[in-house]
Amino acid sequence: MSLHRIPATQAAADLSAFDAIIDARSPGEFAEDHLPGAVNWPVLDDEERRIVGTLYKQVNAFEARKVGAALVARNVARHIDDWVRPLPREWRPLVYCWRGGDRSGTLAWFLERIGFRTHLVEGGFKAFRTGVREDLLQWPARFDWRVVCGKTGCGKTRLLHALAAEGAQVLDLEELAAHRGSVLGELPNQPQPSQKALDTRIWDRLRRLDPARPVFVESESLRIGRLWVPAALIERMRKHGHCLMLQLPDDARVQLLLEDYAFLRDDPERLCTLLENLIELRGREQVQAWQAAARAGAVAQVFAELMQRHYDPGYERSLHQHFSGLAQAGTLALPDASPASLQAAARSLLAY
Numbered sequence: 001m002s003l004h005r006i007p008a009t010q011a012a013a014d015l016s017a018f019d020a021i022i023d024a025r026s027p028g029e030f031a032e033d034h035l036p037g038a039v040n041w042p043v044l045d046d047e048e049r050r051i052v053g054t055l056y057k058q059v060n061a062f063e064a065r066k067v068g069a070a071l072v073a074r075n076v077a078r079h080i081d082d083w084v085r086p087l088p089r090e091w092r093p094l095v096y097c098w099r100g101g102d103r104s105g106t107l108a109w110f111l112e113r114i115g116f117r118t119h120l121v122e123g124g125f126k127a128f129r130t131g132v133r134e135d136l137l138q139w140p141a142r143f144d145w146r147v148v149c150g151k152t153g154c155g156k157t158r159l160l161h162a163l164a165a166e167g168a169q170v171l172d173l174e175e176l177a178a179h180r181g182s183v184l185g186e187l188p189n190q191p192q193p194s195q196k197a198l199d200t201r202i203w204d205r206l207r208r209l210d211p212a213r214p215v216f217v218e219s220e221s222l223r224i225g226r227l228w229v230p231a232a233l234i235e236r237m238r239k240h241g242h243c244l245m246l247q248l249p250d251d252a253r254v255q256l257l258l259e260d261y262a263f264l265r266d267d268p269e270r271l272c273t274l275l276e277n278l279i280e281l282r283g284r285e286q287v288q289a290w291q292a293a294a295r296a297g298a299v300a301q302v303f304a305e306l307m308q309r310h311y312d313p314g315y316e317r318s319l320h321q322h323f324s325g326l327a328q329a330g331t332l333a334l335p336d337a338s339p340a341s342l343q344a345a346a347r348s349l350l351a352y
Contacts, residue, residue: 153253179225
């Protein structure tokens with residue numbers, strides 16, 4: 001029985017054709033990034049991979065393979081016991097590792113010998129990553145970008161959610177990056193993905209979009225938290241996007257921030273720690289004043305002053321500097337950020 005080897009580009013083009021996508025790499029490699037929808041069946045865990053790699057470098061390849069073979073055999077047997085027994089003959093898995101060689105080849109061989117029509121990704125995850133990088137250079141030009149602009153706290157993300165609920169195509173970069181994009185944007189108990197994983201998440205979202213329909217996106221900067229948005233996507237949004245300026249009264253903006261950042265309102269010390277990042281820009285005296293107000297329970301005051309003295313001036317400069325379509329942007333003024341107002345705004349945008 002011969003394995004069915006397919007190029008990474010072909011596999012990526014139709015991931016839904018397979019009943020399972022199996023990543024044979026170690027848990028650490030899998031955690032950094034993996035194919036969308038993949039499950040991890042490591043043939044070597046992180047420590048086993050270290051042991052075999054050390055033998056390979058310090059002794060020789062033959063000794064490393066002997067030790068590795070025993071470890072791989074035990075792990076593959078465990079995966080078969082844990083996952084494979086209930087599966088029907090028609091089950092069609094796609095298997096890959098880093099380069100599509102020893103690890104995935106061994107697992108795929110066992111599955112093929114059992115009788116499953118098993119496909120192996122040529123070039124492995126490395127080849128897939130190459131394809132993702134190439135696609136992210138080209139795909140942004142396919143789409144008609146509708147860029148939602150507006151000051152911090154004006155409800156841009158909430159409007160994207162309302163648009164999605166009405167059936168619009170939306171690319172929520174902050175959701176994919178697990179960060180709200182500001183100095184206070186770190187989400188509680190939700191670390192950001194790796195840079196590779198963000199690239200894959202964006203790639204996966206883009207491949208599902210219809211180029212014949214507009215795509216709504218927020219006016220992000222180059223970085224969201226510690227991660228970079230693909231350069232070709234940012235450039236396309238800035239130079240060719242159709243901009244919409246969203247407006248909300250200042251008191252409603254403060255209220256929205258208090259809702260979205262309730263975890264900081266309820267944990268002033270966490271807010272104070274994040275404010276430390278503004279010392280270089282706003283000065284230690286100003287930051288300490290904000291920290292004192294936060295500890296005294298005046299979080300609303302802190303948010304209002306952050307908007308006026310930090311976020312708004314910087315956002316205005318950045319927006320006019322980078323977005324070519326801003327001069328022709330329409331304005332959408334909301335009385336508040338209630339679900340009813342956002343739904344009405346979304347429907348009005350989609351009516352045109």
